[in-house]
Amino acid sequence: MDKQTGFMKALKCRECGREYPLAATHVCEFDFGPLEVAYDYDRIKASMTRSAIQSRSKNMWRYRELLPVAGEPTVGCEVGFTPLIKADRLAKRLGIRELWIKNDAVNYPTLSFKDRVVSVALSRAKELGFTTVACASTGNLANSVAANAASAGLKAYVFIPSDLELGKVLNSLVYGANVVGIKGHYDEVNRLCAEIAGKYNWAFVNVNMRPYYAEGSKSMGFEIIEQLGWKIPQHTIVPMASGSLLTKIHKSYQEMTKLGLVSDAEYSVHGAQPAGCSPISVAQKAGLDFFKPVKPNTIAKSLAIGTPADGFYALKVMKETGGAADDVTDDEIRDGIKLLAECEGIFTETAGGVTVGVAKKLIASGKIPANDSAVLCITGNGLKTLDALVGHVGHTREIRPSLREFEALIEAETKSPTAA
Amino acid sequence: MATKTKPNGKSEKNQPQSTRLWLMFPPKLITRPIVWELGQKFPLVTNVRQASVTDEIGLVSLELSGSRGDIKAAIKWMEKLGIKVEPVEINVIES
Ligand SMILES: Cc1ncc(COP(=O)(O)O)c(C=O)c1O
Ligand SMILES: [Zn+2]
Numbered sequence: 001m002d003k004q005t006g007f008m009k010a011l012k013c014r015e016c017g018r019e020y021p022l023a024a025t026h027v028c029e030f031d032f033g034p035l036e037v038a039y040d041y042d043r044i045k046a047s048m049t050r051s052a053i054q055s056r057s058k059n060m061w062r063y064r065e066l067l068p069v070a071g072e073p074t075v076g077c078e079v080g081f082t083p084l085i086k087a088d089r090l091a092k093r094l095g096i097r098e099l100w101i102k103n104d105a106v107n108y109p110t111l112s113f114k115d116r117v118v119s120v121a122l123s124r125a126k127e128l129g130f131t132t133v134a135c136a137s138t139g140n141l142a143n144s145v146a147a148n149a150a151s152a153g154l155k156a157y158v159f160i161p162s163d164l165e166l167g168k169v170l171n172s173l174v175y176g177a178n179v180v181g182i183k184g185h186y187d188e189v190n191r192l193c194a195e196i197a198g199k200y201n202w203a204f205v206n207v208n209m210r211p212y213y214a215e216g217s218k219s220m221g222f223e224i225i226e227q228l229g230w231k232i233p234q235h236t237i238v239p240m241a242s243g244s245l246l247t248k249i250h251k252s253y254q255e256m257t258k259l260g261l262v263s264d265a266e267y268s269v270h271g272a273q274p275a276g277c278s279p280i281s282v283a284q285k286a287g288l289d290f291f292k293p294v295k296p297n298t299i300a301k302s303l304a305i306g307t308p309a310d311g312f313y314a315l316k317v318m319k320e321t322g323g324a325a326d327d328v329t330d331d332e333i334r335d336g337i338k339l340l341a342e343c344e345g346i347f348t349e350t351a352g353g354v355t356v357g358v359a360k361k362l363i364a365s366g367k368i369p370a371n372d373s374a375v376l377c378i379t380g381n382g383l384k385t386l387d388a389l390v391g392h393v394g395h396t397r398e399i400r401p402s403l404r405e406f407e408a409l410i411e412a413e414t415k416s417p418t419a420a
Numbered sequence: 421m422a423t424k425t426k427p428n429g430k431s432e433k434n435q436p437q438s439t440r441l442w443l444m445f446p447p448k449l450i451t452r453p454i455v456w457e458l459g460q461k462f463p464l465v466t467n468v469r470q471a472s473v474t475d476e477i478g479l480v481s482l483e484l485s486g487s488r489g490d491i492k493a494a495i496k497w498m499e500k501l502g503i504k505v506e507p508v509e510i511n512v513i514e515s
Contacts, residue, residue, distance in 0.1 A: 027509070031470045031481070032481040032508050136513040138514075139515045186513065189512075190506065190510070190511075190513050191507050193513065197512065206511065241514070290476070293504055301515060302515035303515065307444075307511070309511045
């Protein structure tokens with residue numbers, strides 16, 4: 001393995017194919033196309049066998065040849081290998097033969113799939129000599145950067161819109177990150193952060209580190225394959241904000257096939273969005289290659305990106321794999337959260353509610369055939385979006401400390417069981 | 421670590437810089453020569469890097485070089501016309 005580059009060959013433009021050195025850059029100088037990491041698959045094939053993988057620790061770094069760091073990872077070494085659960089009760093409710101839940105609601109350390117991308121971005125940032133890392137975020141990404149930077153001894157700047165909920169602010173401040181609230185509307189904040197990223201010599205995880213960062217999402221797909229017994233699922237349903245996770249799940253299936261770690265199989269990757277921010281799913285349903293930007297208005301704030309950077313590529317993946325997309329309303333999102341909790345004992349955030357709700361629609365419409373098998377990507381934890389459920393999950397019934405009152409309550413319940 | 425930047429924005433106003441932007445044109449503006457107009461109105465160098473135009477939407481990636489103040493004014497002008505202006509690094513804010 002090369003000390004400087006590991007199994008990586010170069011950064012490569014997704015539009016024109018020009019190659020760039022493995023530095024902290026993310027756009028092609030010629031056409032502004034996004035850069036992506038290119039690997040030396042021949043060398044990877046020699047080193048990455050099923051038995052080699054299985055002999056390694058149970059975290060996302062057991063697939064390290066396909067993750068863009070040169071040496072051993074130094075940040076987020078325990079991230080990943082979250083449970084894949086056979087969800088028989090939910091399968092029955094949704095009307096499908098076989099259903100699995102990939103549960104990143106319990107990803108370590110900050111309870112969302114973002115720990116995967118951040119551990120790669122920060123490990124690579126350290127290799128490139130950065131001592132300060134940064135991001136602009138409204139939630140999960142901020143938490144993950146703040147926490148992983150703290151444990152790695154990196155200085156962190158986290159930019160947030162100034163009107164963010166207190167819970168999310170505290171969730172980043174507690175790790176000692178420098179949290180900067182920016183007054184202004186979304187587009188202005190976006191532009192300022194792009195300027196800051198261009199000006200300061202920091203590792204901005206989703207700007208100049210994006211080619212490395214985005215690759216971290218592949219680990220979710222690698223784990224799904226291994227945990228299914230080295231099989232690619234027939235259907236995978238993925239929530240979409242920028243659309244990056246969906247494209248990387250697809251890439252992970254392709255890479256494992258190319259390396260002979262799994263046999264070639266037909267599969268479809270489906271996308272899920274909230275109706276209040278659905279540029280990608282609306283375009284998919286209309287059969288378009290391009291999306292129209294929208295102004296988000298949804299309780300699924302972690303998916304509220306109106307101009308998705310990877311929307312174009314996500315549409316392409318769905319088209320190529322015969323996947324579909326759909327969107328669900330705020331009420332359907334809450335129903336999805338409750339359904340997953342009641343059937344499987346898993347409490348997901350609003351993004352997970354979107355995934356469950358869309359799965360239900362795609363199965364009902366036959367776009368996912370009832371006789372097939374599917375994996376739902378649950379990407380975040382319900383404890384982070386409690387606000388969305390207040391007033392929607394029933395209420396406690398209070399009694400005085402008297403057995404008589406309790407029995408009256410039970411009796412009322414047996415008479416009308418739905419009241420429970 | 422902060423690089424050698426001037427602490428106040430004022431003195432930077434006239435320093436030349438380059439900004440990379442994605443422009444999204446609504447249907448009613450697709451046929452208007454916005455980039456030419458921009459070059460006439462502001463002392464900026466425009467450099468189109470990529471473009472795609474359909475009946476529904478026009479997408480143009482544009483590099484603007486000039487003073488920070490002029491770039492800001494040009495962005496304001498385009499936004500007032502109804503063009504969506506994003507940095508090429510779109511989604512700087514993630515969830
Ligand atoms: C919980 C959760 N799920 C899914 C996503 C979607 O990720 P992507 O931007 O890769 O489409 C996000 C991120 O923004 C998220 O926070
Ligand atoms: Zn290019």
